Amino acid sequence: MEKIIEELRANEVGKVKANEPLSNHTTIKVGGPADIFVEPDSIDKLIKTMEIIQKNKLPWRVIGRGSNLLVSDEGIVGVVIKLAKGMDNLDIDGTTVRVGAGYSFIVLANALGRKGLSGFEFAGGIPGSVGGAVYMNAGAHGSDVSKVLEKARVLFPDGAVEWLTNEDMEYSYRTSILQKKRPGIVLEAVFNLQEGDRDIIAAEMKKHRTYRRDTQPVKPCCGSVFRNPLPEHAGKLMQDAGLKGYSIGGAQISELHGNFIVNNGTAKAADVLALIEYMKETALERNGIELHTEVEIVERKAKGNA
Structure with a gap:
């Protein structure tokens, strides 16, 4: 090395x-x-x-x-x-936004709101980068990246750089073509938004932030652990099983939301993985539901983009 x-x-x-x-x-x-x-x-x-x-x-x-x-x-x-x-450029031209993959998704949402651009309100509480959000079709509050993305510039392992359209991305719930069929690195994204009322946008984003503050943990966590097995919700399944607050080592199921695992300061990845397995076993035994992780688990080998 x-x-x-x-x-x-x-x-x-x-x-x-x-x-x-x-x-x-x-x-x-x-x-x-x-x-x-x-x-x-x-x-x-x-x-x-x-x-x-x-x-x-x-x-x-x-x-x-x-x-x-x-x-x-x-x-x-x-x-x-x-x-x-260096990978966090931002250019706003009317209702078209071109932004680098390294730009903060939350910061972008706030910046667009101040400009009176609507369509990105859902992103105001989603942590992570633009690249990661485009890669996994991040979403909340009934919307997601697929609703606003025009195209993404992607680097493939062979060195080819291509613009992929929204259709090319083959978006579905928290997934895109880049996760399995065509691994690549998101370099930039272009979003198409609409002109809106700044006050209405600000109020909507404040509502989302308040909801997030009241229902999701502030301690270190990795975001939603499981994809929701619709029409059920993973957090509700854990709550009904009485698992809010349940701990293994330094990892704990959040007392605020059953689909979040927090690090109480001493957690190891092994603690979090053990807790994930326990949650999966509980949902299968109690509800007959097989939960699938939304968080990406990376073992001692890896390839991709997150």
Whole structure:
């Protein structure tokens, strides 16, 4: 790995670190080290990073702000790429918004609201980056990315860069084509919004923030643990089973919302994984429902974009 680190640094792709603890880069504050951790500060440098990764046949994955991500205590083999500074451009032209993958999803929602642009109100309480949101079709309050995305610029492992339309993304509930069929890295996104009343938009976003504050934990967590098995809701299933507040090690099912696991300060990824399994077993035994995780669980190998 030392030679690859030297090659990345020689090409000045951005920050390059060895054995970087991913607990520093996930919202739940757990996760072992990445063999190599890279923060490219431009699209060109990200493309160069991917070229070096492919030449050396290394496993890789991308993270944004580390939400909806659970990394094992053993960490991740290969290269972890974080999209942040230098990948956070923003251009607003009328009702068309072009934004870099590293831009905060919440900050973007607030900025668009202040501009009087409507359609992004749902995003005001969703943590993470634009890239991650586009990748997984993030949503809340009856809307999601698929409702506002025009197209996404994507880097594929072979170095090809393509604009994928909304239709090309093959969106469904919390999924896109990038998760399985065509793994790639979201570089930028273009959203189409509508002109709206700033006061109405502000009121709607305040309502969402208040709801989130009153019903979701503020302690470190990874977001919703399970996809809702509609018409049922995972949080309600856990609540009915009396599991709110149930702990394993330093991981606890939130007392506010049964579909959130919080880190009480000492959690290991193993604690969170054990709690997830217990929740799944409970739903299956009590309700005959097989729960599927929304949070992406990353073991000691990885490939993709989050």
